[in-house]
Amino acid sequence: MDIRHAIYTKYCSKKESDRHWAVGKMYEVFSRPLMAYLKYKFMALSPAVLEEVLQDAFIRLITTSSAPNSPDTLQAWIYKVVTNIAIDDIRSSHAHTEISLEELGEAEMGNEEFWASGTDNGRAAERCVGEKLGEFSRRQPERASSIMLQLNGLGIREIAEIYGRTEAAMKQFIYESKKSLKPLLSDCLELIAEER
Amino acid sequence: MKDSTNQQVNHDPSVFTDAEEDLIRSRFSAMNDRLGLEHETPVYAVNAFQRKLKIAEKNSSKSRSFGWRSIFLVALSSLSIGAIVTRATLIPSFEATRSSSAVIEFRDESISYQLLKLKVDDPIAVGRLAAIAAISAGLAIKMEESSSEFRLAIRGLSSLSPEHKNLKGILGLNLSAQGNIYVILGKP
Numbered sequence: 259m260d261i262r263h264a265i266y267t268k269y270c271s272k273k274e275s276d277r278h279w280a281v282g283k284m285y286e287v288f289s290r291p292l293m294a295y296l297k298y299k300f301m302a303l304s305p306a307v308l309e310e311v312l313q314d315a316f317i318r319l320i321t322t323s324s325a326p327n328s329p330d331t332l333q334a335w336i337y338k339v340v341t342n343i344a345i346d347d348i349r350s351s352h353a354h355t356e357i358s359l360e361e362l363g364e365a366e367m368g369n370e371e372f373w374a375s376g377t378d379n380g381r382a383a384e385r386c387v388g389e390k391l392g393e394f395s396r397r398q399p400e401r402a403s404s405i406m407l408q409l410n411g412l413g414i415r416e417i418a419e420i421y422g423r424t425e426a427a428m429k430q431f432i433y434e435s436k437k438s439l440k441p442l443l444s445d446c447l448e449l450i451a452e453e454r
Numbered sequence: 455m456k457d458s459t460n461q462q463v464n465h466d467p468s469v470f471t472d473a474e475e476d477l478i479r480s481r482f483s484a485m486n487d488r489l490g491l492e493h494e495t496p497v498y499a500v501n502a503f504q505r506k507l508k509i510a511e512k513n514s515s516k517s518r519s520f521g522w523r524s525i526f527l528v529a530l531s532s533l534s535i536g537a538i539v540t541r542a543t544l545i546p547s548f549e550a551t552r553s554s555s556a557v558i559e560f561r562d563e564s565i566s567y568q569l570l571k572l573k574v575d576d577p578i579a580v581g582r583l584a585a586i587a588a589i590s591a592g593l594a595i596k597m598e599e600s601s602s603e604f605r606l607a608i609r610g611l612s613s614l615s616p617e618h619k620n621l622k623g624i625l626g627l628n629l630s631a632q633g634n635i636y637v638i639l640g641k642p
Binding site for chain 1: 469470474475477478479480481482484485486489490491492493494495499500502503504506507510511
């Protein structure tokens with residue numbers, strides 16, 4: 259039995275201890291893409307605060323009245339329910355953070371030093387892409403996170419559930435996001451072409 | 455790459471080539487590292503979550519009746535071992551049943567600012583949180599009982615440090631002439 263089947267079976271069990279086990283596994287297995295999505299959406303909130311919000315949202319799955327229809331829809335159900343709870347919590351407890359995104363100004367991601375330090379290997383193309391992605395993420399966080407989630411291997415359906423859109427709409431959104439990112443990267447892409 | 459239905463996902467190759475996507479992916483990965491995002495759930499977060507689960511499990515096994523006396527005793531017990539309460543969160547789903555429960559965490563740090571920013575509509579629940587916050591902030595508290603009500607007296611609010619001043623806002627109660635506050639907790 260794979261982990262999704264195990265989680266689904268235990269979550270739908272009437273035994274309270276099974277349900278707690280299932281929620282623990284849900285958090286362990288499925289929380290990271292949601293964390294990334296929330297971080298991009300609420301850039302002004304620290305990872306520690308977002309982790310607390312996310313954990314509290316997962317805890318609420320213990321007592322929520324809805325349930326996934328099958329193991330196949332488990333992941334999509336978790337993304338949908340937890341995202342809704344977490345965003346509601348953030349908007350009620352951290353309402354100021356949404357409007358502060360545009361006011362970040364010299365936000366860490368926009369600084370050249372942000373990309374010049376750490377693991378940056380100094381290649382001009384990589385740095386260029388990094389800087390432009392930082393700018394893009396600051397200005398269009400939802401579009402940036404949609405591209406990032408897809409490139410990280412998440413399926414269209416899962417991303418659509420996180421965003422609360424249909425699969426077709428999500429596919430179109432990602433396509434348009436990439437198209438709006440491309441002009442920003444034009445200089446970088448030239449650098450890549452020159453290296454070849 | 456495949457989506458959850460095991461179907462091939464169309465990556466719209468007309469936008470970026472595979473090589474470009476690889477580069478963008480690696481830069482997103484670097485950016486996520488800088489933003490403190492991890493690809494897999496970190497062990498410390500899993501441990502913290504398991505602690506919350508245990509508390510939630512414990513609470514639910516008590517018929518979801520986690521009264522102010524319990525929270526008060528937990529807070530006092532924590533004091534006796536020198537711990538400091540840094541977080542107390544009501545579980546909203548329990549709120550709906552009107553029998554509030556709380557997740558309380560103890561850490562060897564100063565009081566969490568987040569605790570003081572909590573907004574809870576239920577005045578009784580606020581009182582319970584206030585009791586914990588007040589103890590954590592080093593305020594003197596005292597349970598008082600009359601024929602008509604229990605109340606929690608929190609004294610010395612005027613001596614609070616600036617970081618704890620939000621207690622007043624949370625409580626939303628009038629200060630007495632002596633700078634003390636009273637939270638009505640219930641009827642005997």
